[in-house]
Amino acid sequence: MDLLEEYRRATMFFETGDSAGAARLLEPIVEAEPHNISxxxxxxxxxxxxxxxxxxxxxxxxxxxxxxxxxxxxxxxxRTLERAGRFAEALPHLRLAAAMKQHADYTEALRRVETWVGRSGGRSS
Structure with a gap:
């Protein structure tokens, strides 16, 4: 298997909206190259x-x-933890991201989760 070609195909699948297809192509690449962060x-x-x-x-x-x-x-x-309803667990990661880089998406996600955590008294879900 040509891993680079498979990665390119997976990227194309992802960019065209076929995330499931991209995942199927990427899984064996991660298995073969577990330290490839991209x-x-x-x-x-x-x-x-x-x-x-x-x-x-x-x-x-x-x-x-x-x-x-x-x-x-x-x-x-x-964001993954937020989507799973695990707001208290999401908060430290969102705070770190927002502290490390100024980005509107980071700030928005942090505010949204802080609001949820405030409403729930710190409990997840």
């Missing part, structure tokens, strides 16, 4: 888009374990 990140995004939140979380946590300063991975992990 592939892992795209796989996490494909999982997020297809509501495979547990799988997205797994990939994002692997990225963060490799590079704790990856603000985008923290942001997407926070």
């Amino acid at each position: 592939v892992r990140q795209l796989l996490a995004r494909a999982y997020f888009q297809t509501a495979q939140l547990g799988r997205a979380e797994e990939q994002l946590r692997a990225i963060i374990a490799h590079d704790p300063s990856d603000h985008y991975a923290h942001h997407v992990l926070g």
Whole structure:
């Protein structure tokens, strides 16, 4: 298997809206190259888009374990946890991402989750 060609195909699938197809192509690439952060990140995004939140979380946590300063991975992990209704768990990741990089999406997600956590008294869901 030509991993680079498969990655390119997966990227095309993802960009054209076939996140499930992209994930199927990316899974064996991550298995073959577990330290390839770009592939892992795209796989996490494909999982997020297809509501495979547990799988997205797994990939994002692997990225963060490799590079704790990856603000985008923290942001997407926070969004994944938010989408799963795990607001209190999402908050630290969203705060880190917003502190590391000024970005409107990061700020918006952080405010949204802070509001949810405030309403629930810190409880998840």
